[in-house]
Amino acid sequence: MEAGTASSGSGIHLPGMEIAKASKNRYEVMIGPAHPGSGHMRIFVEVDGDIMVKVDPDIGFVHRTMEKLAEGREWIQNIPLFERIAILDACNITLPYVRAVEKLLGIEAPERARYLRTLLCEINRVASHLYGMGIFGVFLGHSTLYMWAFGDREVFIDLAERLTGARLTHTYPVFGGVRRDIPDDFPEDARKATRYMRKRLNEYAKIFLNNPNIRSRLENVGVLTKNQAAELGLVGPNIRASGIRYDVRLNEPYEAYGDVDFEIPVFEEGDSLARAWARVEEVRQSLNIIDQVVTWLEKHPRENFMHEKFWKTAPKLYKDVYEGKISYSPKYRIKLMPIFASLKVPPGKSFARVEAGRGEIVYYVESNGDIFPYRVRVVSPSFRNVIAFKYVMPGHRLMDLPAIYGSFDYFPPAFDR
Amino acid sequence: MPAKVSQKKNPKRNPLGKVFAGNIGALAVGLKYFFDPNRITLLYPHEYIKLNKGYRGFIVLIKEKCISCSSCARICPAAAMRMLSVKVYNEKLKKYMIKKYPVINYNRCIFCGLCVDVCPTEALYHVPYHDIVYENMNDMILSLEDFQKEPENIEFKEGIPVKYYFDERRGLVKTPYMEELEKRNEKEEKNQKVEGEGEKGAS
Numbered sequence: 001m002e003a004g005t006a007s008s009g010s011g012i013h014l015p016g017m018e019i020a021k022a023s024k025n026r027y028e029v030m031i032g033p034a035h036p037g038s039g040h041m042r043i044f045v046e047v048d049g050d051i052m053v054k055v056d057p058d059i060g061f062v063h064r065t066m067e068k069l070a071e072g073r074e075w076i077q078n079i080p081l082f083e084r085i086a087i088l089d090a091c092n093i094t095l096p097y098v099r100a101v102e103k104l105l106g107i108e109a110p111e112r113a114r115y116l117r118t119l120l121c122e123i124n125r126v127a128s129h130l131y132g133m134g135i136f137g138v139f140l141g142h143s144t145l146y147m148w149a150f151g152d153r154e155v156f157i158d159l160a161e162r163l164t165g166a167r168l169t170h171t172y173p174v175f176g177g178v179r180r181d182i183p184d185d186f187p188e189d190a191r192k193a194t195r196y197m198r199k200r201l202n203e204y205a206k207i208f209l210n211n212p213n214i215r216s217r218l219e220n221v222g223v224l225t226k227n228q229a230a231e232l233g234l235v236g237p238n239i240r241a242s243g244i245r246y247d248v249r250l251n252e253p254y255e256a257y258g259d260v261d262f263e264i265p266v267f268e269e270g271d272s273l274a275r276a277w278a279r280v281e282e283v284r285q286s287l288n289i290i291d292q293v294v295t296w297l298e299k300h301p302r303e304n305f306m307h308e309k310f311w312k313t314a315p316k317l318y319k320d321v322y323e324g325k326i327s328y329s330p331k332y333r334i335k336l337m338p339i340f341a342s343l344k345v346p347p348g349k350s351f352a353r354v355e356a357g358r359g360e361i362v363y364y365v366e367s368n369g370d371i372f373p374y375r376v377r378v379v380s381p382s383f384r385n386v387i388a389f390k391y392v393m394p395g396h397r398l399m400d401l402p403a404i405y406g407s408f409d410y411f412p413p414a415f416d417r
Numbered sequence: 418m419p420a421k422v423s424q425k426k427n428p429k430r431n432p433l434g435k436v437f438a439g440n441i442g443a444l445a446v447g448l449k450y451f452f453d454p455n456r457i458t459l460l461y462p463h464e465y466i467k468l469n470k471g472y473r474g475f476i477v478l479i480k481e482k483c484i485s486c487s488s489c490a491r492i493c494p495a496a497a498m499r500m501l502s503v504k505v506y507n508e509k510l511k512k513y514m515i516k517k518y519p520v521i522n523y524n525r526c527i528f529c530g531l532c533v534d535v536c537p538t539e540a541l542y543h544v545p546y547h548d549i550v551y552e553n554m555n556d557m558i559l560s561l562e563d564f565q566k567e568p569e570n571i572e573f574k575e576g577i578p579v580k581y582y583f584d585e586r587r588g589l590v591k592t593p594y595m596e597e598l599e600k601r602n603e604k605e606e607k608n609q610k611v612e613g614e615g616e617k618g619a620s
């Protein structure tokens with residue numbers, strides 16, 4: 001970036017927030033990349049007094065060449081790799097990849113697998129929002145919320161661990177199905193967790209969002225208008241807080257989302273407070289979905305968890321493992337057919353998207369019939385959201401930076417892939 | 418039923434009294450948890466979590482079951498699992514033959530469990546713990562002999578096993594896992610007895 005430039009690169013100005021010409025009083029402040037609050041990114045901020053006049057997010061500090069790495073790995077090996085884009089939202093992040101490859105293979109996950117995927121997606125969404133809220137709290141100096149949100153996130157991580165066997169890197173959806181079915185005591189545990197969390201959300205509101213000190217820092221700060229949000233192409237709860245009715249679960253239902261009953265909360269205000277409330281309301285809806293899905297899973301027989309193509313030829317041992325007849329291996333594990341180790345995907349191009357915790361994530365997958373993908377393109381939600389900083393922050397005071405920054409629920413590893 | 422949109426608004430703030438009421442509300446909640454805290458802290462390593470059987474921890478090979486198909490090494494996304502050629506004596510043919518067995522490098526393993534899931538004869542399994550310390554990195558590349566043993570976990574000898582249970586009021590509740598503790602004590606008693614007897618025999 002050119003140091004100390006006077007011209008503003010921004011095309012959009014907020015009404016009443018004029019960007020001043022260069023003057024002696026301008027300083028450049030760098031937030032990050034080793035700042036505890038900024039995560040692995042840097043923000044160039046030009047301040048006039050303590051008013052931010054120009055903000056430029058600089059990403060790329062945790063770039064891991066995911067897309068290139070994917071070209072040298074077999075199809076299934078890419079699932080654990082893409083999980084690392086946003087580890088706290090692992091199921092949502094890998095699901096579109098799995099769906100895109102499924103499209104190329106010409107298969108679709110059977111019904112029970114679809115519900116199981118929905119279940120883990122929603123558990124991940126709750127965990128991811130709680131993480132975001134915790135970080136938001138500590139940005140504003142509210143360490144209570146930080147401790148609470150991280151403690152409560154543990155409830156959902158534990159739930160995910162009981163379902164998949166790992167706390168964060170679940171590698172749960174695979175082509176044609178999932179890797180485990182729910183344990184016998186899972187529905188009861190899940191219901192306890194959702195009931196607990198609903199009650200906790202009210203307390204969160206009391207101690208954080210309705211707390212006058214926090215409110216005054218968030219209300220009318222970082223207002224993102226509907227037009228601006230659409231123009232910048234943002235995604236996720238951030239645009240739903242600005243009044244745009246866009247959610248992949250609504251516009252293009254996938255997995256079991258067409259069959260469960262839930263609401264998409266949309267707010268009008270578009271300020272930091274609305275973004276925070278949008279997340280709280282979304283957690284509430286996710287809890288509803290978890291309840292419904294768990295009830296569905298309980299009522300229906302344990303069959304159809306893997307596509308016929310892969311399960312039809314399963315030997316008896318595989319069924320024994322599922323039924324828990326092997327003493328040393330846990331129950332309800334769905335073993336993978338050895339064909340997964342050298343899967344060849346028919347040539348073609350496909351595209352899939354889902355609504356992850358932070359917004360829409362898109363995968364474009366191209367195959368030339370080999371055991372490796374020819375090209376995988378990932379567009380992650382944080383990458384699309386980060387540009388908002390440039391247009392929302394100028395005009396505010398420097399101390400508003402964390403309030404805006406935290407409200408967008410940034411996640412640097414997801415910007416960079 | 419597909420999703421519905423529900424239009425919402427930020428909760429309003431009354432011009433009067435809300436600041437006051439909001440503060441009181443926040444303080445009341447804070448006070449409630451001051452007297453009745455919701456603690457889930459694990460005092461590791463004095464306590465350790467007794468994880469469920471399904472947990473994806475360290476991996477153990479059952480050599481007798483392995484058919485040397487290499488599926489596990491091929492699927493491993495981190496190239497942690499490799500096939501090792503060993504000479505084995507074949508009883509039927511009465512000669513030495515080369516057979517391949519998997520070995521693991523824990524420097525690389527990410528515990529994705531794909532190898533365990535893909536093994537057609539269930540010759541691999543997970544042990545439900547993953548917190549094991551090695552003195553140097555070379556030790557983390559296991560030999561075929563070590564790969565067949567369940568790795569030893571130090572905390573299991575001294576720490577108190579705990580389990581987390583879901584609770585409606587508190588989320589997660591930490592409870593000592595007595596069964597495990599009793600089992601361990603019994604084992605220790607037995608060991609002591611055996612040692613005592615050994616001493617007697619020696620004298």
Ligand code: SF4
Pocket residue numbers: 492493494495496497498521525526527528529530531532533
């Ligand atoms: S758990 Fe995953 S990373 Fe570890 S050896 Fe098995 S396949 Fe490889």
Ligand code: SF4
Pocket residue numbers: 482483484485486487488489490518519535536537538539540541
């Ligand atoms: S997949 Fe199982 S049977 Fe095949 S080589 Fe690995 S451990 Fe042996």
